[in-house]
Amino acid sequence: MSDFIAQIAERVREHAARKSPLRIRGGGTKDFLGATGAGEPLDLSSYAGIVAYEPRELVLTVRAGTRISDIERALEAEGQMLPFEPPRFGEAATIGGTVACNLSGPRRPYAGAARDFVLGARIVNGKGEDLSFGGRVIKNVAGYDVSRLMAGAFGTLGVLTELSFKVLPRPAAEATLAFEMDEAAMIEAVNRWAGQPLPLSATAWESGVLRVRLSGAASAVAAARAKLGGADVPEGADYWQSLREQALPFFGGDAPLWRLSVAQTAEPLGLTMPQLVEWGGGQRWLRGEAELGPMRDAAQKARGHATRFRGGERTAGVFHPLAPAIAKIHRRLKEAFDPAGILNPGRMDNF
Amino acid sequence: MTLAPSPASRGTVLAALGAVRPPLSVVAEAECLAAFETDAYIQVRETPLAAVLPESEAEVIALVRALAPIGVPVVTRGAGTGISGGAIPHADGVLAVLTRLRAIVRIDAAARLAVVEPGVPNAQVSEAARPAGLHFAPDPSSQVVSTIGGNIAENAGGVHCLKYGLTVHNVLGVRLVDGEGELLEIGGEALDAPGYDLLALVTGSEGNLGLITRATLRLLPRPESTQTVLAAFDTVKAGAEAVGAIIGAGLVPAALEMMDRVVIDACERYMALGLPKADALLLVEVDGGREEAGEALGQVEALLAAAGATEVRVAKDDDERAKLWKSRKGAFAALASVLPDYYTMDGTIPRRALPEVLEAVYALGREYGLTIGNVFHAGDGNMHPCIFYDATKPGEFERSEELGGKILELCIDHGGTITGEHGVGLEKLKQMCLQFREGEIAAFHDVKRVFDPAGILNPGKAVPTLKRCAEWGGMHVRAGRVPRPDIPRF
Numbered sequence: 001m002s003d004f005i006a007q008i009a010e011r012v013r014e015h016a017a018r019k020s021p022l023r024i025r026g027g028g029t030k031d032f033l034g035a036t037g038a039g040e041p042l043d044l045s046s047y048a049g050i051v052a053y054e055p056r057e058l059v060l061t062v063r064a065g066t067r068i069s070d071i072e073r074a075l076e077a078e079g080q081m082l083p084f085e086p087p088r089f090g091e092a093a094t095i096g097g098t099v100a101c102n103l104s105g106p107r108r109p110y111a112g113a114a115r116d117f118v119l120g121a122r123i124v125n126g127k128g129e130d131l132s133f134g135g136r137v138i139k140n141v142a143g144y145d146v147s148r149l150m151a152g153a154f155g156t157l158g159v160l161t162e163l164s165f166k167v168l169p170r171p172a173a174e175a176t177l178a179f180e181m182d183e184a185a186m187i188e189a190v191n192r193w194a195g196q197p198l199p200l201s202a203t204a205w206e207s208g209v210l211r212v213r214l215s216g217a218a219s220a221v222a223a224a225r226a227k228l229g230g231a232d233v234p235e236g237a238d239y240w241q242s243l244r245e246q247a248l249p250f251f252g253g254d255a256p257l258w259r260l261s262v263a264q265t266a267e268p269l270g271l272t273m274p275q276l277v278e279w280g281g282g283q284r285w286l287r288g289e290a291e292l293g294p295m296r297d298a299a300q301k302a303r304g305h306a307t308r309f310r311g312g313e314r315t316a317g318v319f320h321p322l323a324p325a326i327a328k329i330h331r332r333l334k335e336a337f338d339p340a341g342i343l344n345p346g347r348m349d350n351f
Numbered sequence: 352m353t354l355a356p357s358p359a360s361r362g363t364v365l366a367a368l369g370a371v372r373p374p375l376s377v378v379a380e381a382e383c384l385a386a387f388e389t390d391a392y393i394q395v396r397e398t399p400l401a402a403v404l405p406e407s408e409a410e411v412i413a414l415v416r417a418l419a420p421i422g423v424p425v426v427t428r429g430a431g432t433g434i435s436g437g438a439i440p441h442a443d444g445v446l447a448v449l450t451r452l453r454a455i456v457r458i459d460a461a462a463r464l465a466v467v468e469p470g471v472p473n474a475q476v477s478e479a480a481r482p483a484g485l486h487f488a489p490d491p492s493s494q495v496v497s498t499i500g501g502n503i504a505e506n507a508g509g510v511h512c513l514k515y516g517l518t519v520h521n522v523l524g525v526r527l528v529d530g531e532g533e534l535l536e537i538g539g540e541a542l543d544a545p546g547y548d549l550l551a552l553v554t555g556s557e558g559n560l561g562l563i564t565r566a567t568l569r570l571l572p573r574p575e576s577t578q579t580v581l582a583a584f585d586t587v588k589a590g591a592e593a594v595g596a597i598i599g600a601g602l603v604p605a606a607l608e609m610m611d612r613v614v615i616d617a618c619e620r621y622m623a624l625g626l627p628k629a630d631a632l633l634l635v636e637v638d639g640g641r642e643e644a645g646e647a648l649g650q651v652e653a654l655l656a657a658a659g660a661t662e663v664r665v666a667k668d669d670d671e672r673a674k675l676w677k678s679r680k681g682a683f684a685a686l687a688s689v690l691p692d693y694y695t696m697d698g699t700i701p702r703r704a705l706p707e708v709l710e711a712v713y714a715l716g717r718e719y720g721l722t723i724g725n726v727f728h729a730g731d732g733n734m735h736p737c738i739f740y741d742a743t744k745p746g747e748f749e750r751s752e753e754l755g756g757k758i759l760e761l762c763i764d765h766g767g768t769i770t771g772e773h774g775v776g777l778e779k780l781k782q783m784c785l786q787f788r789e790g791e792i793a794a795f796h797d798v799k800r801v802f803d804p805a806g807i808l809n810p811g812k813a814v815p816t817l818k819r820c821a822e823w824g825g826m827h828v829r830a831g832r833v834p835r836p837d838i839p840r841f
Contacts, residue, residue, distance in 0.1 A: 102543070108542065113543065115548055133794075137700065137766075138731045141772055141773070145519065146798065148548055149548050152548055194463060195484060198640070199639070216639070217639070220643035263541055325529075325534065336801055
């Protein structure tokens with residue numbers, strides 16, 4: 001066991017013994033996300049570096065404190081990428097925090113989420129045990145898939161220390177097209193296109209304009225462009241980068257930001273709030289003060305769930321409530337992985 | 352630790368099942384139960400106290416609720432095509448056969464999803480989605496028969512995983528009845544769900560966490576164009592290196608399959624396909640838009656030639672494609688012509704280790720005096736060494752099993768895993784103790800208890816008890832590092 005992990009494990013054991021909460025931190029770029037946590041900081045940012053990367057294996061293993069920017073530089077040098085296009089929300093963002101939040105960018109509906117690319121996770125659980133799940137191969141069904149369980153658990157089930165991913169080649173060509181259409185027409189179009197063999201890699205709609213990104217072989221991008229029509233957006237790459245980092249004007253200001261993750265084909269929500277729709281209709285961002293109830297109702301009607309992503313009340317009710325049977329499983333998982341309840345308590349509302 | 356339920360008597364179990372209203376369809380006659388005594392891991396047979404064939408989700412819930420209070424094991428079975436023994440009945444338990452739950456509830460073409468019951472065979476989903484230009488990507492070779500419930504329980508793979516992922520990447524939601532008879536609605540139509548990723552946890556849980564009663568599957572557009580190439584190589588090593596070169600060039604083929612001499616010869620004997628004489632055949636499939644697939648095909652042909660392929664055949668149309676695939680898809684049937692019995696392994700290793708591990712596998716075969724043929728998903732590093740034996744010769748099966756265990760240890764030593772897609776079941780329990788340490792095994796039992804506090808769901812499968820690991824020697828091999836390599840193992 002590395003000295004660092006041994007120290008983390010010792011610290012967790014010590015905190016577990018006196019039931020003293022720990023707040024797991026990487027680059028500190030996602031404090032705004034999730035419910036307000038409590039506890040002494042447990043800093044992972046110094047546990048950084050690539051453990052193993054063989055481009056021909058399409059597999060990357062890194063320490064959890066490694067910055068996303070460092071990982072992307074290393075991958076880019078080999079013509080590869082993290083296919084889930086994680087948002088960073090700050091230069092200091094680490095891979096551990098990204099996986100803990102299961103954060104995925106514009107490519108998500110067409111490539112997969114962070115959880116889809118996790119192959120293995122080394123964690124320190126709430127008992128201070130250093131455990132490894134999954135592995136460094138693309139296909140692996142030995143044991144329950146605890147590594148993917150860690151994605152989106154906000155550190156409440158374990159401290160992530162090392163992670164392995166499947167990576168993919170970067171597309172040879174990309175293009176962005178723009179279309180003027182209303183929301184209902186957009187939802188119909190992006191879903192219809194997703195059912196055809198087109199190299200879609202992102203969609204975003206706001207203020208009556210749909211932008212579509214195509215990625216793939218040069219010939220495929222050219223053919224799709226000819227087929228779809230629309231206006232060429234020369235500065236497309238900048239747009240997607242700004243969308244990914246929530247740096248577009250839509251995301252500016254202090255008004256609360258709501259994330260509604262819904263069925264991609266769900267009809268327009270009909271809420272009178274500024275809206276940006278991405279992920280082929282599956283992720284709908286809304287701005288403004290609003291009551292929890294109506295937002296959750298709207299999400300549920302659209303066969304999804306609502307999260308208070310940024311701003312607004314953050315002590316409780318950040319995430320959509322769980323059905324009682326599902327909540328039972330959550331309570332027991334928390335109890336199994338972190339019996340003293342010291343890992344990021346409250347960060348996921350009740351867990 | 353998994354709790355070992357104390358056996359309830361046959362009478363008690365039948366009475367509990369008989370008390371369910373409306374009545375369940377129960378099979379309890381010995382001659383009828385014989386049909387269910389094994390799955391495709393035919394080395395082990397067991398007769399359950401009864402088999403139940405539920406016809407609705409409500410009946411599945413009723414079944415678990417009838418048995419949970421008296422601690423009776425419940426083993427779930429679909430078509431019984433699993434080859435790690437996951438659906439072999441429990442002698443003191445009830446077999447829940449879900450093949451009557453076989454409705455395709457709906458295909459939503461616009462949303463690109465299918466809602467199906469667990470007993471629907473895999474291939475029927477793609478068949479039903481075909482008019483909409485869609486398909487369900489996971490395609491285990493058993494796909495004509497194997498059911499969606501079983502595919503999810505095993506996190507089934509297939510020949511197109513490198514590009515399209517495993518079952519876990521193609522399921523949006525499940526309805527699952529846990530060990531307390533409670534219905535869990537996990538995931539759904541949105542791309543994610545609040546809370547922990549229970550969907551990942553139950554996918555591949557081998558019937559240990561619940562019984563799937565319904566699944567929402569992601570459908571993908573059928574590729575506009577598919578190009579298939581067969582390349583012959585003088586050595587397995589050269590073929591394996593060609594695989595690395597293709598991926599290194601930035602291509603992600605839809606399939607990259609390899610067969611060695613033993614398998615090629617068996618296919619030729621069995622199907623007379625006119626395959627090239629070679630030590631290794633590589634089947635490469637690229638797909639996408641017409642232009643994209645054409646461009647990729649040109650690159651693949653050039654890379655294969657540069658890698659020293661002695662012959663390259665490109666399928667000109669669908670008929671020729673089907674012909675090229677015939678050898679790979681029919682390989683396992685053809686292998687039966689080598690010897691009456693064979694045993695298929697499922698280890699996965701980092702691809703770069705393929706040449707070395709294959710050499711070691713053949714060496715082990717020579718040491719044990721058993722023939723080994725290899726047919727595998729080269730793109731994923733997922734090997735399927737087939738060990739041939741003759742069950743009528745005393746000791747030969749046991750020797751093949753021991754050899755299989757050594758091959759799995761070899762995979763662990765090279766940073767791989769004991770199972771890429773077939774599951775642990777009963778077959779690989781022993782090797783689980785090598786791949787994982789006590790802490791991880793204990794965590795798996797903790798996870799099981801979360802869903803199944805009484806330990807009634809498929810007990811004794813997928814995860815070994817720590818006690819058994821200790822009895823077996825409890826060796827740990829981590830990331831290719833063998834503790835005390837100076838000590839001969841086993």
